[in-house]
Amino acid sequence: MSTTLNILMLEDEPLVAFSLLTLVQEIEPTAIITGPIASVREAQEWLDTHPSPDLVLADIQLSDGISLDVFAHRPLDCPIIFTTAYNEYAIRAFKLNSVDYLLKPIEKEDLNAALDKFHLLQDKFKNTTYLSQMQELFANFAQQNxxxxxxxxxxxxxxxxxxxxxxxxxxxxxEYIYLLSTDGKKYLSDYRSLDEVAELLDPTQFFRANRQYLIALSALEGFRSDDWGKLKLKLKVSPGEEVTVSREKAGEFRRWVER
Structure with missing residues (x-):
């Protein structure tokens, strides 16, 4: 095991980052610290192009979203110490899973205890089952928030x-992605795919009916089933052709409507 601790810091507040950096250097003087990185996008790009650090110090709220989005959909192979104030249930969940959670303003003794805990639990963080459970926790929490x-x-x-x-x-x-508004007008958008748009919308309010349409629940007037099990949707404003849901997705659609 390397004696040099490589730490990635995710923090979008410069003064907080400087204070945290100073504390880490006092406690772990030989540590190599990367950052602070201030955004989810930059953190994802860094992790895509560098080996995983030994430890991540991550604020929950970054400049363009929550840091949990960084870890929710990627292999998680290093421990994380979160450094912010969030709701009580989240704190309990992270502590239960042996990932520490420090409330700002961060005190030196609290950070010292968290780093001691990290050193004691390093073997646990190599366990693939544990890391899989943590990744699922992050994904669920990120989705909720x-x-x-x-x-x-x-x-x-x-x-x-x-x-x-x-x-x-x-x-x-x-040939392009367009938006149909409730006044019946079509507008050209700059998005390249419906998948890209779907990531930005609340899935309880929008449903990917098929390859051509992503529909709003508020625009749905009703639906009917045909002889082959497909669903024919009736929207308050028609996009110019009938919108259908395949037999394979019919059950998922009904659960979405009746949620």
Missing amino acids: KKYKTRFSVHQGRSMILIPVEDIVCFGKE
């Missing part, structure tokens, strides 16, 4: 206008 878009910018001639999500009937795919 994810903030979805409330409006979309679209093209109107040479201008851009904003459409609130409550005024959206569906997103559709032709």
